[in-house]
Amino acid sequence: MKIDSLVIHGGISSDKITGAVNVPVYLSSTFKQPEFGVNLGYEYARTGNPTRESVEKLISDLEGGVRGFAFASGMAATSTVLNLFKSGDRILINNNLYGGTFRVIDKVFSNFGLKYDIVEDFNTFDFSTISEDVKGVFIETPTNPLLSITDIKRVAEEAKKRNLTVIVDNTFMTPYFQNPLSLGADIVVHSATKYLGGHSDVVAGLAVTNSTEIAERLAFLQNSIGAVLPPFDSYLLVRGIKTLSVRLDKHADNAQKIAEYLKAHEAIEEVFYPGLKDHPGHEIQKTQARGFGGVVSFKLKEGYDFKKFINSLELITFGESLGGIESLLCHPASMTHAALPVELRERIGIKDNLLRISVGIENFEDLRDEIEQAIINSKEEK
Ligand SMILES: Cc1ncc(COP(=O)(O)O)c(C=O)c1O
Numbered sequence: 001m002k003i004d005s006l007v008i009h010g011g012i013s014s015d016k017i018t019g020a021v022n023v024p025v026y027l028s029s030t031f032k033q034p035e036f037g038v039n040l041g042y043e044y045a046r047t048g049n050p051t052r053e054s055v056e057k058l059i060s061d062l063e064g065g066v067r068g069f070a071f072a073s074g075m076a077a078t079s080t081v082l083n084l085f086k087s088g089d090r091i092l093i094n095n096n097l098y099g100g101t102f103r104v105i106d107k108v109f110s111n112f113g114l115k116y117d118i119v120e121d122f123n124t125f126d127f128s129t130i131s132e133d134v135k136g137v138f139i140e141t142p143t144n145p146l147l148s149i150t151d152i153k154r155v156a157e158e159a160k161k162r163n164l165t166v167i168v169d170n171t172f173m174t175p176y177f178q179n180p181l182s183l184g185a186d187i188v189v190h191s192a193t194k195y196l197g198g199h200s201d202v203v204a205g206l207a208v209t210n211s212t213e214i215a216e217r218l219a220f221l222q223n224s225i226g227a228v229l230p231p232f233d234s235y236l237l238v239r240g241i242k243t244l245s246v247r248l249d250k251h252a253d254n255a256q257k258i259a260e261y262l263k264a265h266e267a268i269e270e271v272f273y274p275g276l277k278d279h280p281g282h283e284i285q286k287t288q289a290r291g292f293g294g295v296v297s298f299k300l301k302e303g304y305d306f307k308k309f310i311n312s313l314e315l316i317t318f319g320e321s322l323g324g325i326e327s328l329l330c331h332p333a334s335m336t337h338a339a340l341p342v343e344l345r346e347r348i349g350i351k352d353n354l355l356r357i358s359v360g361i362e363n364f365e366d367l368r369d370e371i372e373q374a375i376i377n378s379k380e381e382k
Pocket of ligand 1: 073074076098140144169171172190191192193205
């Protein structure tokens with residue numbers, strides 16, 4: 001099946017018992033065992049619940065893995081996956097990652113002895129220089145919020161030679177546009193709160209692997225740590241995923257137009273969108289993904305006040321998150337990426353004039369007119 005059929009028919013497409021076309025919300029924390037030593041596939045809902053299983057099987061099919069896991073948030077997915085490492089291990093990470101991912105590595109896992117190195121550019125990085133203690137690579141591509149592109153195949157090939165586990169956060173692309181496992185990654189993680197859920201009504205995380213050995217360890221960690229996705233949220237997530245293809249086509253179409261409009265605008269210093277031909281990652285993106293996604297970041301020129309810009313938005317919601325059907329604008333320096341050290345933020349360009357739009361599926365002209373008005377309103381008087 002092609003991906004636009006798979007989002008609808010992958011996983012478990014109907015309820016085993018009743019034939020209901022939607023797997024019901026099984027609100028049961030435990031399951032009757034008919035006799036000693038026998039169960040019907042489920043024992044206790046932290047370990048497994050049929051509604052959660054439906055989203056786990058679906059994401060596994062979509063990412064081309066052997067097993068999927070659903071968690072209470074993207075951070076719960078990432079944190080559980082990071083537990084594959086042990087004290088004294090070191091991982092390599094992108095220089096711009098979602099702030100919460102950086103925070104959990106820098107401020108939580110470091111307390112348990114996990115070390116990390118920031119790699120400025122994985123596309124040119126010389127892997128022969130890494131130390132013996134490096135055991136894994138954690139990348140986002142495109143990155144949040146600067147939309148830098150990492151060549152997943154290159155990283156995976158270099159990592160394989162050195163026995164490193166490659167983890168890719170595929171939140172921005174979703175399996176509709178990109179399948180990191182087919183490019184050599186070992187594990188994919190998602191903040192399913194974003195495009196997979198798609199309607200800003202559920203917080204969820206997913207992980208998928210194509211290694212049976214890693215799958216066994218993740219199942220153990222998921223059950224041991226217990227940050228699992230509840231049944232109702234699992235149901236909402238399956239419901240969201242079913243329309244992924246139509247939503248993402250529209251998100252990406254609108255985003256391309258917004259990026260081109262901003263690029264040509266005199267008030268804009270820089271636009272970050274991999275769909276622009278002069279984006280440094282454009283060619284790599286074309287080879288490893290089937291689209292450019294729905295997130296566009298941009299910098300206002302001097303003389304335009306970012307607070308006035310934000311305060312004049314009406315149609316576009318000012319708030320954290322991304323990937324919902326409604327357009328959402330955030331100010332990374334004070335919101336999603338506040339957890340990054342100021343020095344790192346400044347160095348990579350997450351400054352006050354940087355804004356990130358998660359372009360929704362509204363009418364493009366309405367969005368463009370709203371941005372145009374916000375730019376006019378943000379112009380400082382001389
Ligand atoms: C790329 C990326 N990864 C992970 C996360 C964390 O996901 P959650 O908020 O669902 O915990 C986010 C959240 O913004 C994100 O943008």
